[in-house]
Amino acid sequence: MGGGRNQPAQLYLGAANGAFNKKILPDFERDAAYEDVSAALLDFDGDGDRDLYVVSGGSDNKELDKILEDRIYLNNGNGVFKRLPLSLPHTNGSVVAVADFDKDGYEDIFVGARSIPGFYGLSPYSFILRNKKGQGVEIAYKERYGMVTDAIWTDMNGDGYPDLVMCGDWMEILILENDGSGVLTEKTASYGLAGKNGLWSCIALADLNEDGRPDIIAGNAGLNFKWNASDSMPVKMYVGDFDKNGATEPLIFYHYLRRYIPFAPMSQLISQLPVLRKKFTDYSSFRNVQGVGDLFENYKENLVEEKQLTELRSMVFLSNGSAFRAVPLGFYEQSGDITHIWIDSEKNVFYVGSSREFVSEMGAADANKGRKLSGFDKNTGTFARSESLGLPVSIKPKKIVSGPSGRYYIPANNWWVYVVQQ
Ligand SMILES: [Ca+2]
Ligand SMILES: [Ca+2]
Ligand SMILES: [Ca+2]
């Protein structure tokens, strides 16, 4: 389990009686200052035991700050992890996913990043690091894929090579196909996933419709949300340095009743962008603002990125020939955001949700604390049952993972782990 700022990561070893025993590791204690946001086990040095990659994050630090550097810990074979002195990405990371994508026998590493601290809306760099036979890493890809929240390597097209699936905020679900020699090509549109831009926070894969190809379940913000989003009326975000003070700001517009309105109220926009004070002396001058052009006539000159949201529902994407068939999850599943999904071997789907910071600003969306979906129907693409996991409403669940004997573990803040028995 990763730790927050100034909390060391913790390793618990499972015992035969079902207990977990904490193992104190000096290198974890020494690295307590880092905020651990994601981790993956991989055999980095190819010696047969599982080593550890930890992604560092934190939105209080500037990009490239030492405290945002990722870490690799090598396993000595007995569960003692020692940090390897290697230069790794220094970004506000969000996720790590491993696979030997170039088939040289050594597992490689995708590290996704969600945001550039202080520059909400801009796409940070994400990385694919090629494992140099356990001696180090080299950057195979360094791309601004978007505000990445989750990623999985899996063979999407059945050619035996792992492809990369990722999702994020203000993004489509991206699919990068691997040609087998380590060259990745984006094929999102050919899977029918283009134009479904959401606040996707997680993806999970399983062959739900039993055609031999992976299907995707993707968690989104849900419909209990201030914004409506559709193809014809997307939520729009313009990111740029509109007042030319050297920092970018996001300007968000959403469709409300019969027209677009700014997400931020006048007072907030003026405090963020004091140059607007002259333009909007009272509320009646502000109420006709319907787009970014009404705030800044020449906004295009200072625009860096433009993004939109067209889909806020959590969805199932079923393999269907080459493209996916999209089916929204049920009523309960849309009542809040879904932040982590776990699919067990019997294709029961477990998920947890928690209100995001900018969602809670709008006073919405904490209804989804955790549920179990079962009884998948291949024809309709829907689940017959949705049952509450009965988690306390005050917790902020991070994940749900299965353990032995029908137990499910739900880690939350400050080392609390809730256990659900099924
Ligand atoms: Ca190893
Ligand atoms: Ca490799
Ligand atoms: Ca493939």
Ligand SMILES: [Ca+2]
């Ligand atoms: Ca399938």
